[in-house]
Amino acid sequence: MWGKSKGSKERELRIYFATDIHGSEVCFRKFLAAAKVYQADVIILGGDFAGKAIVPVLTQDGMLRARVGGEDVTVPEAEWDRLAADIGKAGLYPVRMDAAELGQLSGDEEALDRMFRDEIAAQLQRWCDLAAERLDPSVRCIITPGNDDPVDADAVLAAHGRVECPELELCDLGPVTMASLGVVPTTPWNTERECTEDELAKQISDMLDPLPGGRPCILNLHCPPYASGLDDAPELDVTLKPVIRGGRPSIIPVGSHAVRDAIRRYQPVVGLHGHIHESRGAQKIGRTLCVNPGSDYSSGVLRGAVIEIAQDGSCLDFLLTTG
Amino acid sequence: MLQLLTDPNAWAALVTLTALEIVLGIDNIVFISVLVSRCSPRDGRRARQIGLSLALVFRILLLFGLTYLIKLTYPVATLFGRDFSWHDVILIAGGLFLIAKATHEIHAEVEADEAEPSAARVYAAFSMIVLQVVAFVVLIGMLAVNSHADFTSALATYSNHPGAFQAIIAGGKANGVVFGTSIAAAVAIIPFMVLNYNGVLYSYYVGGELRRPGRTYLYASAISIGVLVVLWIGVWALLRARIGLTFMQAQANLGVVNPAAYAKITSLSSVSGGLGYGMVLSGDPITKILFATAVPLAEIAVNLAFLTVTTRVLFAQAFDRLLPVGVAKIGERNHAPNVAIGIVLVIGIGFCFLTSLVNLGSIVALQSLFFALILLAGGIAATMLPIRRADLIETPGMPEEARKQWLRKVTLVGGATLVLALFTVYELVTHSSVYGKFSWESILTLVIVLGAGPVIYLIARTVRRQRNALDLNMAMRELPPE
Numbered sequence: 001m002w003g004k005s006k007g008s009k010e011r012e013l014r015i016y017f018a019t020d021i022h023g024s025e026v027c028f029r030k031f032l033a034a035a036k037v038y039q040a041d042v043i044i045l046g047g048d049f050a051g052k053a054i055v056p057v058l059t060q061d062g063m064l065r066a067r068v069g070g071e072d073v074t075v076p077e078a079e080w081d082r083l084a085a086d087i088g089k090a091g092l093y094p095v096r097m098d099a100a101e102l103g104q105l106s107g108d109e110e111a112l113d114r115m116f117r118d119e120i121a122a123q124l125q126r127w128c129d130l131a132a133e134r135l136d137p138s139v140r141c142i143i144t145p146g147n148d149d150p151v152d153a154d155a156v157l158a159a160h161g162r163v164e165c166p167e168l169e170l171c172d173l174g175p176v177t178m179a180s181l182g183v184v185p186t187t188p189w190n191t192e193r194e195c196t197e198d199e200l201a202k203q204i205s206d207m208l209d210p211l212p213g214g215r216p217c218i219l220n221l222h223c224p225p226y227a228s229g230l231d232d233a234p235e236l237d238v239t240l241k242p243v244i245r246g247g248r249p250s251i252i253p254v255g256s257h258a259v260r261d262a263i264r265r266y267q268p269v270v271g272l273h274g275h276i277h278e279s280r281g282a283q284k285i286g287r288t289l290c291v292n293p294g295s296d297y298s299s300g301v302l303r304g305a306v307i308e309i310a311q312d313g314s315c316l317d318f319l320l321t322t323g
Numbered sequence: 324m325l326q327l328l329t330d331p332n333a334w335a336a337l338v339t340l341t342a343l344e345i346v347l348g349i350d351n352i353v354f355i356s357v358l359v360s361r362c363s364p365r366d367g368r369r370a371r372q373i374g375l376s377l378a379l380v381f382r383i384l385l386l387f388g389l390t391y392l393i394k395l396t397y398p399v400a401t402l403f404g405r406d407f408s409w410h411d412v413i414l415i416a417g418g419l420f421l422i423a424k425a426t427h428e429i430h431a432e433v434e435a436d437e438a439e440p441s442a443a444r445v446y447a448a449f450s451m452i453v454l455q456v457v458a459f460v461v462l463i464g465m466l467a468v469n470s471h472a473d474f475t476s477a478l479a480t481y482s483n484h485p486g487a488f489q490a491i492i493a494g495g496k497a498n499g500v501v502f503g504t505s506i507a508a509a510v511a512i513i514p515f516m517v518l519n520y521n522g523v524l525y526s527y528y529v530g531g532e533l534r535r536p537g538r539t540y541l542y543a544s545a546i547s548i549g550v551l552v553v554l555w556i557g558v559w560a561l562l563r564a565r566i567g568l569t570f571m572q573a574q575a576n577l578g579v580v581n582p583a584a585y586a587k588i589t590s591l592s593s594v595s596g597g598l599g600y601g602m603v604l605s606g607d608p609i610t611k612i613l614f615a616t617a618v619p620l621a622e623i624a625v626n627l628a629f630l631t632v633t634t635r636v637l638f639a640q641a642f643d644r645l646l647p648v649g650v651a652k653i654g655e656r657n658h659a660p661n662v663a664i665g666i667v668l669v670i671g672i673g674f675c676f677l678t679s680l681v682n683l684g685s686i687v688a689l690q691s692l693f694f695a696l697i698l699l700a701g702g703i704a705a706t707m708l709p710i711r712r713a714d715l716i717e718t719p720g721m722p723e724e725a726r727k728q729w730l731r732k733v734t735l736v737g738g739a740t741l742v743l744a745l746f747t748v749y750e751l752v753t754h755s756s757v758y759g760k761f762s763w764e765s766i767l768t769l770v771i772v773l774g775a776g777p778v779i780y781l782i783a784r785t786v787r788r789q790r791n792a793l794d795l796n797m798a799m800r801e802l803p804p805e
Contacts, residue, residue: 030803030804033802037797037800037802069718071718074722075722086717227658229660281638281651282648283651284652289648299715300714306793317793318644318793319793319795319797320642320643321797321798322799323800
């Protein structure tokens with residue numbers, strides 16, 4: 001009832017999994033600290049690490065002006081570090097510029113997009129360096145992308161020696177093999193890594209079919225399985241506004257049928273999911289324990305899951321955490 | 324027999340019954356529409372026709388059988404010292420079926436398939452809300468056009484007791500009910516007001532915040548306060564003018580402290596409040612039916628809210644490993660948390676039986692204290708937050724001086740709430756004459772309700788540690804960012 005007795009089975013691997021931190025500096029630092037606090041052997045950041053937007057900080061007459069959280073903020077230039085840290089906490093990228101630069105950028109979508117991608121890449125590079133500096137050498141650090149992360153980010157991860165990015169690959173974790181995929185079925189936001197359900201099913205099967213029969217595996221699929229209770233989100237209309245039924249927002253399952261079918265077919269030991277921030281929870285689908293730790297990155301709170309794996313690759317225990 | 328045709332009472336009864344049948348028939352149509360919406364359009368048409376035909380046939384058969392059923396009042400079984408007749412068994416079984424079906428439909432709507440049509444279910448829920456709103460509007464209209472004398476005379480007719488009004492007041496006096504306004508009563512209502520405010524605020528806030536992020540909180544607060552002030556003060560002033568404070572206090576209290584004496588005077592429910600007075604004042608059968616339907620609907624809404632909230636609590640406890648994960652299992656066929664709903668239903672029904680068997684003292688006093696303690700906990704949290712964890716409530720980019728002022732303001736508001744909550748608890752405990760006395764059973768119930776969470780946590784943590792499982796303490800351990 002309250003977790004498996006480990007009298008007969010020894011713990012071989014402890015995984016810490018978090019997801020959807022969307023550029024939050026404080027959440028990434030907490031993610032690194034989780035290795036020590038939870039005594040994890042492997043820490044996995046399961047996608048959507050990129051921030052949501054750039055915040056232009058206008059420099060004028062020794063003052064800094066920015067719009068943060070719907071409020072206009074004006075502080076002296078001396079408070080730049082604190083302002084930048086405050087904006088970074090919410091997963092946004094503060095960029096200093098004068099009025100002329102701001103006017104130029106406003107009409108140039110391509111330049112704006114380039115600047116946004118550069119900010120994401122620069123932050124990711126800083127994060128990887130921080131991981132190399134702070135993590136104990138015995139701890140493996142795995143970062144896989146999600147649908148909101150630009151494809152260019154993969155190159156930053158691949159080039160760094162301290163972190164691993166086994167996207168669309170099988171990754172040996174000792175008693176289990178992990179398969180990772182950040183692509184999700186089509187969303188209303190037309191993000192960078194989307195495809196149809198059929199294409200998603202094919203990508204998953206192409207990745208998992210070579211896995212030797214009987215080898216226990218973990219599926220690190222960014223999108224949760226359809227109608228699992230881990231994929232409930234507000235229903236949106238064509239203008240992306242929430243649909244209100246009976247005076248309250250209509251909540252519907254928005255997960256993937258392909259992911260659900262893959263879990264049924266391959267019966268992994270654990271399914272690691274994210275994507276739907278508000279649908280934190282754990283569910284059993286057949287023999288598979290599926291978890292979505294959810295996300296509360298804008299509050300600077302890191303939600304995660306600790307999972308223990310036995311020598312034979314079975315799942316011994318799990319705990320959803322709030323750190 | 325022919326006399327029946329000339330008897331106005333017989334015609335009035337026929338009109339009333341016909342109106343009742345029409346309302347129940349509409350209920351059938353809504354219920355069948357809800358079920359039919361799950362079928363494909365082609366099957367739905369057939370299902371609707373068969374369903375309505377069967378409803379008609381069964382309605383006629385049941386009307387014929389009604390006279391037989393209502394006579395089945397002789398006891399057939401005894402449980403917990405109480406006699407149960409077939410009449411009771413049929414009512415309980417029917418009630419349970421309706422609760423289970425309504426719960427199932429509501430959760431099916433919440434967890435529905437994308438492609439699944441939900442218009443009929445929304446229509447059914449919306450009709451329930453509209454019916455209650457209409458009942459309140461009609462009540463306000465009735466209180467406005469009727470005089471105090473109209474009410475006393477209507478109550479006499481309703482209760483079949485010529486001096487019902489004065490008899491209830493006399494009964495209240497004889498049973499120690501304290502009359503008049505008091506600071507204790509005014510303060511004791513604060514926890515309920517906070518709860519009401521939160522409910523209205525939440526409903527405005529959720530919808531508004533999703534449409535206009537970051538801009539609706541003040542707007543929602545102002546509307547919530549406005550709505551509640553008009554509702555509470557406006558309706559209270561009308562009730563006081565038309566019904567009378569002394570009678571209202573006597574009626575509500577006598578029903579609790581001496582239900583037997585109360586039942587001898589009138590059949591009006593002592594807890595039905597304003598809607599009950601509306602039913603007394605209503606002269607025509609349609610308005611009577613409106614109030615008679617709105618009162619149980621309001622109770623059903625409260626019960627469903629209890630079901631939803633408690634199901635969420637079980638969910639949270641399962642995700643926190645305090646209960647087995649299976650408790651939060653989502654059904655594959657209907658996408659509903661069937662296990663959690665089942666547990667809550669059993670607990671709810673068990674609690675209802677318990678309250679009928681054990682004297683829990685004044686349930687109103689108990690509820691007031693419960694909400695006051697929640698207010699107290701909120702006050703402590705709001706006071707301590709700026710001192711212990713200022714970072715959690717700071718606004719990004721706020722200048723240093725403004726930040727200090729903001730934190731000071733939060734501490735002051737928190738402190739004021741704390742003082743108010745402490746005063747409310749003190750008033751509730753020391754003025755039992757206003758809201759009723761506490762008994763050891765009622766205090767024990769409160770302790771169980773408030774202590775259940777920590778006790779389950781301690782048991783689960785101890786058992787898990789013995790089994791060498793992950794320590795539950797880790798679940799809320801704060802991670803250092805540096």
